[in-house]
Amino acid sequence: MDVTLAEISSPGRVDPGAGITTEELALAARNHGIPLEALRYDVTPLGLHYLLIHYDIPLIDPAAWRLTVGGLVGKTLTFGLAELKELPRRTVRVTMECAGNGRARLEPRPVSQPWLVEAVGTAEWTGVPLREVLAAAGADPAAAEVVFTGADHGVERGVEQDYQRSLPLAEALRDEVLLAYEMNGLPLAPQHGFPLRLVVPGWYGMAHVKWLREITVVAEPFTGFQQSVAYRVRHEPDEPGDPVTRIHPRALLVPPGFPDFMSRARVVRPGTVTLEGRAWSGRAPVERVDVSVDGGRTWSPATLAEPDGHPWAWRRFTFEWAASPGRHVLSARATTANGDSQPEGQAWNRGGFVNNAVQHVPVACIAS
Numbered sequence: 001m002d003v004t005l006a007e008i009s010s011p012g013r014v015d016p017g018a019g020i021t022t023e024e025l026a027l028a029a030r031n032h033g034i035p036l037e038a039l040r041y042d043v044t045p046l047g048l049h050y051l052l053i054h055y056d057i058p059l060i061d062p063a064a065w066r067l068t069v070g071g072l073v074g075k076t077l078t079f080g081l082a083e084l085k086e087l088p089r090r091t092v093r094v095t096m097e098c099a100g101n102g103r104a105r106l107e108p109r110p111v112s113q114p115w116l117v118e119a120v121g122t123a124e125w126t127g128v129p130l131r132e133v134l135a136a137a138g139a140d141p142a143a144a145e146v147v148f149t150g151a152d153h154g155v156e157r158g159v160e161q162d163y164q165r166s167l168p169l170a171e172a173l174r175d176e177v178l179l180a181y182e183m184n185g186l187p188l189a190p191q192h193g194f195p196l197r198l199v200v201p202g203w204y205g206m207a208h209v210k211w212l213r214e215i216t217v218v219a220e221p222f223t224g225f226q227q228s229v230a231y232r233v234r235h236e237p238d239e240p241g242d243p244v245t246r247i248h249p250r251a252l253l254v255p256p257g258f259p260d261f262m263s264r265a266r267v268v269r270p271g272t273v274t275l276e277g278r279a280w281s282g283r284a285p286v287e288r289v290d291v292s293v294d295g296g297r298t299w300s301p302a303t304l305a306e307p308d309g310h311p312w313a314w315r316r317f318t319f320e321w322a323a324s325p326g327r328h329v330l331s332a333r334a335t336t337a338n339g340d341s342q343p344e345g346q347a348w349n350r351g352g353f354v355n356n357a358v359q360h361v362p363v364a365c366i367a368s
Ligand SMILES: Nc1nc2c(c(=O)[nH]1)N[C@H]1C(S)=C(S)[C@@H](COP(=O)(O)O)O[C@H]1N2
Pocket: 049, 050, 051, 052, 053, 054, 055, 096, 097, 098, 099, 149, 150, 151, 152, 163, 191, 192, 193, 204, 205, 206, 207, 208, 209, 210, 211
């Protein structure tokens, strides 16, 4: 009997049931999040950064690998890895977050990678500014977009594809957009895009195309699957929806005290507990963080670390909490210089994108 891609590929769907499926469990086991205690580090140590991989990690021989830069350019260029490393290099510290972070808390639940809040990490990316490569090829300044193609291949909702995303030309030409070949000072790991990935500071993760093999300058807005079908905020399945672009503000607490193994419930001792966390946004700098220790009824300003010259990375905050015996619910909420903040309720959409609802951390304060 013949079988078609449409038969083996899962449709886009929302699940009114309470429990996640084994398909979602399999995705969650492949694509791990940051252990929340690792929010303590300014730069996420290698291996603790979250991962999101749609298909398989491609096996790439760096000696044979080439990047092609073509489309609306004066001259189509190909680069080997050593040639790219001879171009000007720059390091940028970037907080990256998956657009689906927060999805698993939505009701009904969009069926996909079931992130709670842990799809975030901060890395020091080193590479050549994309604009250098576009200038070398003579990209047409009147072009609309630049399309980035990865070496990974799969099928999604019945559509066979290479992973591809585009950026408007003006975004592609920003100084801090990189073709990165190093992460935290080491060659990219296979799971993070070896040998080369795009890094677009401020944008949700889907824009940072891994395992880059081709860059194409185009005259019309790109309409590939990951641009016009996936990564759109939709309430109805058949509406065009709004594209997901820059990271909305979010603050997360380092889980205080110590955890229960299974439930992850937190235990602290009575007395002064220094709460700490990280806050970020790709839309405007985070300007304040407020903390609640009573389930969001009252809020007090946290102390924000001074800006440290890394405008695309998260900011640390601290808060002194006088913990008394009993049950408590802790929360943190980020606000940007634009007055952009985090909602109390869930911003539901079919894909489960951009759910930056305020986090609630239940804590039991128990005398030893
Ligand atoms: N080629 C390719 N690039 C990709 C992806 C992918 O599946 N294939 N996943 C994207 C998504 S959805 C995210 S959130 C980030 C995750 O990057 P990381 O795994 O290095 O944290 O990579 C993006 N780049």
